[in-house]
Amino acid sequence: MRSAKGIFSAKPKVWLVLIIIAYFISRFALLKTGFGLDPDAWRIANSAFDLHFLGYYHPSRLPGYPLPELIDSILITQGWIATNLATSIISLLGITFFYKILSKLRMKLKLLITISFALMPSVWINSANSMDYMWATSFLIMALYFLIDEKVCISAILLGLSSASRMSNAIFVVPFAYWILSSEGKRNEKLRKTIYFLCLTIVIAGIFYIPIINEFGLKFFPHLPGKMTKILVAKNLVRTFGLLPCIAVPLALIYIVSKTIITKSSRRRILIFSIISMILVFGLFAKIPYEACYLLPIVPIILLALTTGMSRKALLIISILLIQPSIFTFRPQKIIDKGAILKNIRHREQQLDFAKRIISEASHKHSVFVIGTWLPVVTYLKKVEFLTEGEMIYFERKFPNKKFWDHEKDVWFAYLLTDDDLNYFKGAKYEIFFLPGIDEANRKIYGVDLRVKGAKEMPIH
Template structure:
């Protein structure tokens, strides 16, 4: 009983730790605002609209059911799911007899990328929680219910389908044999459930809905996103140090050590490694956000619990937890303030910018086009309908399209950072086309 109370108590702690960060808009990611816009559209029109393709129907539709809601409410749903995910992961670690599973659960819950994305309206934590639920149910022998959970995870994020292979391996691990009929049933239920959620997406956008953004960021950004964004500065250093110490300590005994620890449960290890490898491959194909790596974090922690000694494992877990609260490393600065506080501060700053933009748009009395870029979802969410009579918003705009607006008599404005974005993307200068900043003389280097 005391163990159950400890798990419940820590899950409440996880949820409460999110509360101070829930009331600053829908998040620091434009896609979080896009999900809120999609929920509003679905709720008010009864027609499905994707926040962005390939669609994230489970959170979009469920948010629509509780619309209208404040940002705090939508963000609180994500925070609650993160607490449930913590419970599932602790139970997973306990089921596979991992050492110090409470520490492992806390390391997952407080890893910077998960902490941040459990305080906004994004879909990452939705997918993760149902993946963890599916994994736990597989390990407990509830195979078909686990398949249903995986199907829901796919409905949250289509990339959750990458967990099919690891979970099939875990089914074999749990049962101790290859039951082909059961594996087929698992696959059909998981894929079928996921497909059901995408019916409105296909109905609205056709079979070409599974489209992705193709540009590739610089290599340093990819490395940064896969390391510091996910584990934090302290966490990355602790991980590297702990693994180095363990390898040095074992020296020539490393291979026998691995064989002794992993041979008895090789399918569990292979399943964990396959999940890590599959999500790494997916990330390296489109490495735009460290959040894409969220599904592999629990499996890394699980393997670390097997490989590291108890003191080293606890050391890494504590370091990952602290990483959310201490030291943020970004392109041009290093601050003592941790990523969760840095994210919150940026959300507050963007709220100030957005309110300033809205106050200006109220006074626009001629046809105006505002090139908003990543500001567009936030502006769309905040702008009252009566302000759209004279104002149109554009995310990005090509030179020919811009000229057509100018020919129709539109005054062109742009928001912070968009002059540089258009110049880098399309190779022309907005100001040379007569555009001007919506708010003159404001700082342009706002981070998105």
């Protein structure tokens, strides 16, 4: 039997194998429970389903997330286990390349930092669902590795794939361009490389957006929802990353930036790259702060910045704080509560159960059921039901993400209803129902009061 000392002195490759095994074990319960808690994960599944089975591509939501939608369309026949597993594999590649970046730059505690990145709640959860966050982040990490390795062509291709997963990641061309221009060599040669990098990145990403541009033209950016209050944004950040990391990490960054800028550190180039990236990402987030996970691509770069000047003890503390919300959380009523992972598993199970209850309750023929963000979940489950029974699947080609028609019962499921929608359905003698709370959302967004218009609340809670 090997001693404890022998185990902990094992070679990095042995540790990586053990981490890979632990990685998939830790994700297993999430992989088999729906496409994810975020309704957008189900929208991606519907986009993939329609492309595979109906031969029609529509983005899950604008401006489009074509790369994961395309890959998922190949895997959708095997359901959510296959698409979630694809996300897990690409995420594992990203985590592995993050370790390789830390190794290449000779950063301290590289294994611990990698583990903390893999086990922080936002990464853990989004590496085991069908969302696009970790697709974009993983390709970004790989692009950064090859940029540091001076393989500009490969880096540009990977950044293009990252942008094809989430268009917002295209902003990283700016810090990537800085990295090339700040490298050693002749000015003209560096400028040529930078232009080549930018053009190749745009071409690779642009290829994936051709179907969307063809359908919507160049005006394919979504209408943004109402403004978010600062309190709500703060709550989202704490729920996604944890309270203590949201306090400790900004303080640590302020310390690192001030220390490195003043003392002309050899890590200055890495830090400037990180600062440019953070300014761009946080600036964009300030404009569209609707989901805290929009910040996920900057997380590995923040960790990279922290390793440039923090002591081993400080990095150990930061790593523990990053992982802690995954395992347990603090609540005023309960002091210590379940962590984000167990909560996510339970909520995903409840999501599936409630969606099936909606379908079961929607038994009135010639009716409309307004179900808000439950629409993509119900739509996918109904499509699978029709496919299993060999029935035809009908959908609104113009607004596939807003309505779905159960032709057997002549039942419509709708996200929300505009005044025109309501007048049409009432004119056609449809009975209209809505989930509890949806009437308020409908009134806020479209100014239409479903109750006043004669709609009834569904007897479901």
